[in-house]
Amino acid sequence: MARLQLKNLHAKVAEGGEKILDGVDLEVSSGEIHALMGPNGSGKSTTAKVIAGHPAYEVTEGEVLVHLDEDEFEGMTIPEEKRIWNLLDLEPNERAAVGVFLGFQYPVEIEGVTMVNFLRTALNAKLEERDDLFEEGEEAETEEEAEDSGYDTSPMEGNADEGDVGVAEFQELMAEKMDQLDMDTTFAQRYLNAGFSGGEKKQNEVLQAAILEPSIAVLDEIDSGLDIDRLQDVSKGINALRDEQGAGILQITHYQRILDYVEPDHVHVMLDGKIATSGGPELAERLENEGYDWVREEAYETA
């Protein structure tokens, strides 16, 4: 069980840019699905990027905390003093290692790097960084070393020094996850997002989350630009992240549409850089019917 906690988060565009986040408070726990809605320019994507550590933004106030349970990561006991992390103190890759994943609205395309090579490298890098951050006890390390030596014996598994997860083992894992998401097996050998359709890119973001197994996944407009079939595939993947892996999902979206397939436990509406109101799934339906004006009115009345 992990919990992501945003406390009074203020942020602006780095190097003297405009202020975007103006005191965001939000909590997402493993196993929950939260929808974050709001009009364009209200700060939703910025919230996602700040959580993941995008260099274009500067946090001026507040905290982004991750609370972990002692058994948060398989095969690892997290000591008491290492269960709370302020993400703002960590590099983006360290944030990934403590269990946070960001699904991008516009994933980049990288030529020459195959999906399978990229994802195995990423997974091993994450596991290695995790070991560094949590400084496992003597005992746990020995156990893992014993596992590694097993890979040494089979060349197909790759060498132990290539990371915890060998080539063959990873290919199997990837094939299984792609199958669950109804993805074509040729995906594995394609270059990262290069020439992918909009829908394929979004599906790929969900695939990456499935393989990297985050505790908390922040998905930035994962539904934009999808046709109805692909929307269903992607939704299936998101539900599996929660149901099978127990991840907490922060789903940023403009539309009710995806929420028909991925039913949120909580819905938050963002306005002018803060959470204006929160509620259950019924809130999303009201937004769909009435737009955001009423939220704005209510927010300014109370203010």
Added chain:
Amino acid sequence: MSSDQDHLRETDSEKRFEFKKDEASAFRTEKGALDEETIRVISEDKDEPEWMLERRLRALRQFHAMPMPTDWPGQPDLSEVDIEEIVPYIRPDVDVRGGVDDWNDLPEDIKDTFDQLGIPEAEKNALSGVGAQYESEVVYQNMQERWEEKGVIFCNMDEAVQEHPELVKEHFMTENVPPSDNKFAALHGAIWSGGSFVYIPEGVTVEMPVQAYFRMNSEGMGQFEHTLIIAEEGSEVHYIEGCSAPQYSTFNLHSGGVEVFVGEDAHVQYSTVQNWSKNTYNLNTKRAICEANGTMEWVSGSMGSKATMLYPSTILKGRGATDNHITIAFAGEGQNIDTGAKVYHNAPRTKSTIESKSISKDGGRTNYRGLVHISDGAEHSSTSVECDALMFDNESTSDTMPYMEIEESKVDVAHEATVGKIGDEDVFYLQSRGLDDDDAKQMIVAGFIEPITEELPIEYAVELNRLIELEMEGSLG
């Protein structure tokens, strides 16, 4: 100059005598002695036939008559290349056959690179010259046993002058790279030493790549090495030059010459991965002449050096001849890598593709300088040029200068260039997946050069990647 001349005469009589008693001993010339006398000494040391001496002398005269190239737009600064300084540098080239005697005499950055590449001690010894002769003999013998009976020749260029004079006489710096081509080709023609000679008879396919790996380093300390490849009609060969470990250079000018003859229907691939020490001016001339339906492929990785000017070129002489270029350049701090390709379409239905990639970092400068010439009458020819530049930071620069001279209207010409900085967004994306900053950048660069690495045998590809990783970590030089 008279005292220099005196010194040279003294050299001729005394030091050379010593040299003949003991191979490891060196003869010396003084600065400013790049004259006929010096050339005669070199040629005599090599027991060369009169015709080769004549060629050297002719090249020397051309060298002195030609001006330094200074008027190319944006070319590397060559003002430091003092011709008068060159002569003493001939000495190790000619006489220290085994290279340096002591590993400890290698420059620090070269030693570090060997260490970080994980090159074992025995190989270090070979690469630094000790024992290389032995190793190279082994390589030769393996090659010879396998291919000799088919008439394949693979030997040292100096040896070829002695053993295969007719072939060398006909092809050496005659129609392919004449000394008049450029000032450094002329210099090369005068003082060349070492290099490879490869001859593939008609119809023979050499399945395994011919590699000048150890040999380049044993003889090779040769900074003026000459490579001559003759592929007769219908033959096929893949020649790999140099090693991906850096070339050792205590001196600062490398001026090699490469001549490739691709016969009708023949296929030659010339691959090179080179990493020069960072005080080196790397000024080479490489050219192929391709007969009807022949195919020439250049695959090159240029790393290291202070400044490189290198434009492998192909003359598509016969109908239906094809040329493919794949080049990669990497420039770090204080480096100026000026590379490209030249293709002359001189016959109908000829075809060329050029794919050039460059990476610049920490103020390094890369330049793509290319020329595609399609002659009048070369109808139905096509060319496609693609250059991509990747920069790490705002201090680094990259220029693209593709010249196209099209004299024929029935042709297909395509050019595409992209220049980009390693995107913060790309790096952040990979970081968000768990890779640290350095690994993310390395992955992007590895992907960028992937078209090159896939053309190389796996061990070269791995070492090229590793070299670039080391460059990016800033742990070289």
